[in-house]
Amino acid sequence: DTAVSQTPKYLVTQMGNDKSIKCEQNLGHDTMYWYKQDSKKFLKIMFSYNNKELIINETVPNRFSPKSPDKAHLNLHINSLELGDSAVYFCASSHVGRSTEAFFGQGTRLTVV
């Protein structure tokens, strides 16, 4: 049983296109995240939703728009893709508490050509 699943795993697209990444968790967690991992493997938080409400919105271009239709789903839509958007995007979920432990999906490797 997959705990956090995201699709697609690989995404190759041309500059200027619009694309979406989907994420679903079956852990019953109340919080979901999008992280970006660059070529140096640094994981940077982009967004966080708690019970469908946006609670963390880092300095991310507004071409990136997250949407959480319910607690178990968090999607990421990216408009007008640029070369610099190429990275691995991870979805994660957690139950917020004293120790917020994140469970990650397998990642989506986005390549913009």
Place this chain on the structure above:
Amino acid sequence: TQLLEQSPQFLSIQEGENLTVYCNSSSVFSSLQWYRQEPGEGPVLLVTVVTGGEVKKLKRLTFQFGDARKDSSLHITAAQPGDTGLYLCAGGETSGSRLTFGEGTQLTVNP
């Protein structure tokens, strides 16, 4: 913004050697977690420490949280090729859901 510095960034050792990875910050965290990431996969949680001075052991891995809850270390005894991977520390903030990740330590254990 809270920052976590990990050292070393890269570590290549022979099977059977011991190693320690450090995670340091000037900020206090409510918890400190260690994750391991393998190529093509997402990070997987290894351990969480929440109390200053806490030590946890997971087989050959020993994790320690600093007394002031600002730093942590991961010690691996008798490393094996299967330990190869990217080790990430992450600090949990007292105020809520944010996790701040360190830059990671890429460990390679050669047979």
